[in-house]
Each structure stands twice: as structure tokens, then as C-alpha cells.
Amino acid sequence: MTSDSSMVLFAAKGGGSAIIEAQLDIIGVAYERRYLAWDELHGADGELARINPMREVPTLVLPDGSILTESAAITIWLGAKYPESGLVPSTATTEYVPFLRTLIWLVASVYPTFSYGDHPERWLGDMPEAKALRTATDEKRKAMWQQLEARLDPAPWAMGERLTAIDLYLTIMSHWRPRRDWFRDNCPKIYAIAKRLDDMPALAPMWARNL
Ligand SMILES: N[C@@H](CCC(=O)N[C@@H](CS)C(=O)NCC(=O)O)C(=O)O
Numbered sequence: 409m410t411s412d413s414s415m416v417l418f419a420a421k422g423g424g425s426a427i428i429e430a431q432l433d434i435i436g437v438a439y440e441r442r443y444l445a446w447d448e449l450h451g452a453d454g455e456l457a458r459i460n461p462m463r464e465v466p467t468l469v470l471p472d473g474s475i476l477t478e479s480a481a482i483t484i485w486l487g488a489k490y491p492e493s494g495l496v497p498s499t500a501t502t503e504y505v506p507f508l509r510t511l512i513w514l515v516a517s518v519y520p521t522f523s524y525g526d527h528p529e530r531w532l533g534d535m536p537e538a539k540a541l542r543t544a545t546d547e548k549r550k551a552m553w554q555q556l557e558a559r560l561d562p563a564p565w566a567m568g569e570r571l572t573a574i575d576l577y578l579t580i581m582s583h584w585r586p587r588r589d590w591f592r593d594n595c596p597k598i599y600a601i602a603k604r605l606d607d608m609p610a611l612a613p614m615w616a617r618n619l
Contacts, residue, residue: 414469414471415432415437415438415439415440415468415469415470415471416439416440416441416442416468416469417429417432417439417440417441417442417466417467417468417469418442418444418455418456418459418460418465418466418467418468418469419441419442419443419444419465419466420443420444420445420446420449420465421443421446421617421618422583422618422619423446423465423466423618424464424465424466424479424519424580425465425466426580426614426617426618427466427479427483427573427576427577427580427581428466428468428479428482428483428486429441429614429617429618430576430579430580430611430614431482431483431486431493431495431573431576432486433610433611433613433614434493434495434571434576434610434611435486435490435493435495437490441617442455443617444456444465449463449464449465450463450527459475460475460477462477464477466479466482468482470485478515479515479519479577480511480512480514480515483495483496483511483573484496484511487573494570494571494572495571495572495573495576496572496573497567497570497572503567503568503570503572506567507567507572507573507574510556510566510567510574511573511574511577513556514574514577514581517552518549518552518553518581521545521546521548521549521552522545522549522584522585524541524545525541525542525544525545525546525549525585526542528541528542546585546586549585549586550586550590550594553586553591553594553595553598554594554595556595556598557594557595557596557597557598560597560598561597562597562600562601564600564601564604565601566578566598566601571605575601575605576605578598578601578602579601579602579605579606580618582598582599582602583619588602
């Protein structure tokens with residue numbers, strides 16, 4: 409168990425902050441969680457808005473007080489600081505390139521479909537197209553998950569024999585639209601990874617906080 413009590417994670421129930429909670433819990437580092445209500449995130453001018461103008465979670469305050477946002481950046485930072493966790497494969501491994509490719513694809517291609525589809529009114533106001541934007545981003549996301557499914561060869565984890573942060577992203581994101589039953593029926597390899605992680609004891613507190 410590592411002690412680093414000065415880290416503070418801004419989080420919201422069920423959000424992308426759970427991906428970072430899972431990593432911190434597996435690493436075993438002590439950190440403070442500050443949960444915000446969903447309507448506090450975008451609207452309020454509280455502490456989160458002061459440190460992250462995007463008003464998004466995850467936002468991590470590092471031990472030296474600097475602010476780290478963006479789940480992939482946090483993942484890479486944690487991987488460098490706690491390499492023994494294996495959550496980010498070392499650059500010397502064959503897993504590193506597929507890991508990097510998949511990590512950036514998750515945050516740069518898949519995650520934005522939620523940014524636009526969850527709140528279409530932020531982009532289109534009360535225009536009638538707002539509903540269509542949500543439907544279109546939901547459909548695009550399904551196609552992307554199927555692309556990943558086609559190139560995955562879990563053994564048993566997404567990147568091979570070792571659990572990595574990719575498995576945590578998949579497990580948590582598979583609770584979001586189109587949700588678990590769709591993955592069971594359409595992406596059985598992603599679903600199997602998620603089911604395996606559901607039962608991991610180190611993640612039980614994270615699930616209790618987030619489901
Ligand atoms: N690119 C960011 C996306 C973060 C993000 O979109 N977070 C969502 C929660 S899953 C959020 O904070 N939404 C609040 C809002 O938009 O009101 C990352 O990978 O961390």
C-alpha cells in the first residue's frame with residue numbers, strides 16, 4: 409500500500425471518474441474523493457470550476473497541487489508514477505503500442521460521442537435536430553464498439569495476460585449507453601472482460617460508490 413494522501417479526485421457517481429477511482433484503488437494509494445452532483449458540474453461556479461474550466465470529472469489534484477484533467481492523461485501519469493501496477497504497460501512490451509492506440513481511441517473517438525449525445529441541447533439548443541444528434545451519436549458509438557470487438561483477442565484481458573487500464577475503461581464504459589445487455593448480445597469479448605472485472609474484490613468499493 410502506497411501512502412499519498414494529498415491527492416484529491418473530483419468525481420461524480422457513475423461518471424468517467426470511476427475509471428480513475430478504479431486505478432487508484434487497484435494501485436492502493438490513499439486519496440480523497442470529492443463527489444459532486446451531476447447538476448453541480450456544468451452549472452455551478454464552485455471549486456471544480458475554479459480548477460478545471462471544463463467543469464468535468466475526472467479532475468485530479470496532484471500531491472504538489474497541480475491539476476491534472478483528462479482521464480487518459482491521468483492514466484498515463486499514474487502509470488509512470490506507479491509502474492508496478494502494470495495498468496499502463498511498459499514501453500518495452502509488445503502491449504504498449506496497442507494499449508496506447510486503444511487508450512487514445514477510447515478518449516478521442518468514443519468518449520466524445522457522450523459529450524455531444526448526452527447533452528445535445530448544449531450544441532443545438534431547442535432545435536429539433538437535438539434529438540437526432542443523440543440518436544446518431546448512440547449509433548456511431550455502437551459501430552465503434554463493434555470495430556474494437558473485431559480486433560480484440562482477450563487473453564484473458566484486452567491487452568493480453570495482464571489487467572490494464574483499458575479493461576477498466578471497457579468495464580465502466582459498458583455501463584453507459586448502449587449498456588451491458590447490448591454488449592452481451594453484440595460484443596461478447598468486451599462483455600466477458602467486464603464481467604470478469606465486476607467480481608474483482610479491489611473494485612467492490614468503487615462499484616458501491618458508482619452504481
Ligand atoms: N475527455 C475527458 C471527458 C470527461 C467527461 O466528459 N466527463 C463527464 C462525465 S463522464 C463530465 O464531467 N460531464 C459533466 C458535464 O458535461 O456537465 C476525459 O477523458 O476525462
